[in-house]
Amino acid sequence: MKTTKSEANHGPLKVGFILARSFTLSAFALFVDTLRLASDETDKSGRVLADWQVLGSTRHLIASSCGVQIAPTSDFVDPNEFHYIVVVGGLLNSDAAIDNQTSDYLKKAAAQKVPLIGVCTGTFILAQLGLMKSHQTCVSWLHYQTYRDRFPDNPVRSDRLFNLDRNRGSCAGGSSAADMAAFLVRRHISRDAERNALEVLQIVRARSGLDIQPRKPLAIECQDPRLKAVLITMESHIEDVIPTEELAAFVGLSRRQLERLFMEEMKASPGTIYTRVRMERAKQLVLQTQAPLIEIALEVGFDSASHFARLFRRLFGQSPTELRRAQA
Template sequence: MTTVDAKTVAGRLNIGFVLARSFTLSAFAMFVDTLRLASDEEDRSGRRFADWQVLGSTRHLIASSCGVQVAPTANFVDPERFDYIVVVGGLLNNPSPVDDDTIAYLRKAAAKKVPLIGVCTGTFILAEAGLMKGHRTCVSWLHYEAFRERFPDLEVRADRIFNLDRTRGSCAGGASAADMAAAIVRRHIGRAAERNALEVLQIQKARSALDIQPRKPLAIECEDPRLRATIITMERHVANVIPLQKLADAVGLSRRQLERLFQEQTGSSPGHIYKKLRLERAKQLLVQTEAPLIEIALEVGFESASYFTKAFRMTFGRTPSQVRAEAPH
């Protein structure tokens, strides 16, 4: 394993990668290949404008979730030698995705104000280390509930593809890793380098931090990204119902504009869609848990079991008790 020299090229972008056990190979590959293609011309894989290292506390190979292994290329050198340190996460069922030396290194980097970025579930590692306090975290919709359960005091969203928040960054993973890397390349190297990388990767245009995660919420057909973002936000706040005005403000619309958009694209009002989302969540809880009805009602934002039961029957044609009784055991 080599050590990393101090920055030898003035202004060259330097990034250190920390790979979790069972990390997501696609997210790492998209990020590092965007750097590789931006750092030179004509796909020569040179490192004229950027450099990168895979950091590790040992020389052991690190296995990705698909089984492909990657070897660290550098020890835990002074974190100030890097412009960013990127933590690539993976499967959440690993109780120890990184070792104690890695956590200590990340805390050292944070103390020295080195920007830290969590890619995929790398944000979980940063949050577990206490390094996401005061920063907004972006996670995949797939991992949103798990993040909220583990870190209820942290601000998290699952509608955007990535976020760069002062000295922290977070990314939903997958192809959005290339979008985040492209934004960093554009900031530190330039638009020509970004364009070169994207063209070789066959990406027509990088998405911005304002783009919405490509997911169809509640199987609702809607093309407008502002509408999808609103519905995803509704899905993630079924207990503490967000006022319509606040939902509208979040996507840059007035309340009337948002109501009109819902009617045009879904044929329903925002309130009706929101209630349906809450009741769909209640239906899941009825089938998957043994929680009392009043607990489920409160979990999805209803203040009384009787009102919850009435709304549930009007939506599904059966009472909550009937749905639970019919569920396979």
Template sequence: MRGEAEKAAHMAERLNVAFILARSFTLSAFSLFVDTLRLASDEADRSGRRFADWQVLSSRGNLIRSSCGIRVAPTSGLVEPTQFDYIVVVGGLLDREDPVDDETLNYLRLAASRKIPLLGVCTGTFILAEAGLMSEHETCVSWLHYHDFRERFPALAVRADRIYRLDRLRGSCAGGSAAADMAAHIVRRHIGPSAERNAMEVLQIDQARTRFAVQPRRPLSIECEDPRIRTVVLMMEQNVEDVLSINVLASAVGLSRRQLERLFVAEIQTTPSAVYRRIRLERASHLLTNTKVPLIEIALAVGYVNVSHFSRSFRSVYGCSATEWRLNPST
């Protein structure tokens, strides 16, 4: 009797996670998240559900197709959300209309009303935002989807410089391998450091990254590992139209303007202002090549107040006028 009571008590303490998979969801993000949970219970290669359990929920019993074509079978309907510690929404292709149905959106709203933490992985954050569940939370998205998120949800706070964020009862993750990092954080919080370490070792990951890790991208082919420079450059990319001052950028990484300028010159042999100008003009060259937007609108879209100033800057970098570039981008 005692053994059964202890077993029941332990089972009640298990971390319980539900997954909602969007149509055309990203398989890697889902598999890395769920495998981190699974391997937290690994012992001598006999993975069980000793410390964590999970379900794939669906309003229907149909197989759910991932973006790579592999299909996953749901294991449960939309059951009472309070039985879960977290509900994870895994998104995928943005051009897929209605990634989840209205019944699922209402289920997420019900879970939110009952204070169940909701996590958006990859473009799952778009689904939570569409359901009206991110209005009081800052959202973390991949740099690849940053502009899409701003266009769809201009009133919401969003950033694309970190790999994931846990903000009270909401979480958001850039996707990809960062799904394992977010899952590891949750394993450490609810099960313990040894379970997290075991999962990472079996996944052949040296160490889980924290929520402060910068998304691994080298904008403008900048070969620099300094996280302060990478963070500043990402901020520049995310603020092409509403240009930030160098003082603001420096303050964001705990430096003075002079310290930031010295850092840029020492590490990448150029100034923050020059990098920012290049980012804005690269955006302009993309618009010139791929759209028929008038020059004045392009100038405003990349932070210039008039066409003449924009044209001088463009010529100084590309060696031709914006009009010539539009006619022949290879000039």
């Protein structure tokens, strides 16, 4: 007999996986192994406290981006049998990441209020189906601009590792897949089960959804995680500059608190640092592309090429044209 959604909430944590074509193997492996190691107390991979299935419209092998293939273990059963359905994405250049039957299944699950989680570029698949429009989405900094270009009306951020927004979840991928899985284990099973899984995986601690993605923003150094989050946000909004008040609210601070934090650690105001972030991006474009200077100026938020060139010279000691010529 099929388990109803209400019955499932009293049993083991149940997760269904949908693997896209060219999915990321490491993200899937870390997510499912965190569940496996939390599923019993004796490390025998017994599915006592957690259970999982790889769902598919067929039992054909699904190739990951590294070439390793995985076979689905279940047909598309009632979505209510699962606490979560996790979509693991991968390479974005795949023509059709999932087939029509899989798309219909995800829409059915959404209609039945089953929580859906996009891991790595699995968020792109959910967004393409129109399932992320009213949900805050977390993506890797590597895919942030592509996501904004494809889904301009969807809220998205690239500073956090993962996010669970009502009945939608999103995860940047990579090792953060283990962090999100650990969060689900702690929520549905216990802290002891989470600790057991992490210790076997040799992970010191599970990072929370508030932890910052491990990326140094351009060439600007800082230590405070709130500053790192603001810098990454600045870098993600080069052309459409965000007011300081909004940057502060983004990390739970007032404008004055953020300004004080910048002055204490970076000896400059948020506005000054924001300008530096934009100009560092401009410097990359000058050196790595042949785009006209007016296009570069517009891309980093300047309406005037002459103003842009003067500021560039003041910061880097030479004009964009001189820098490009020196490199050539």
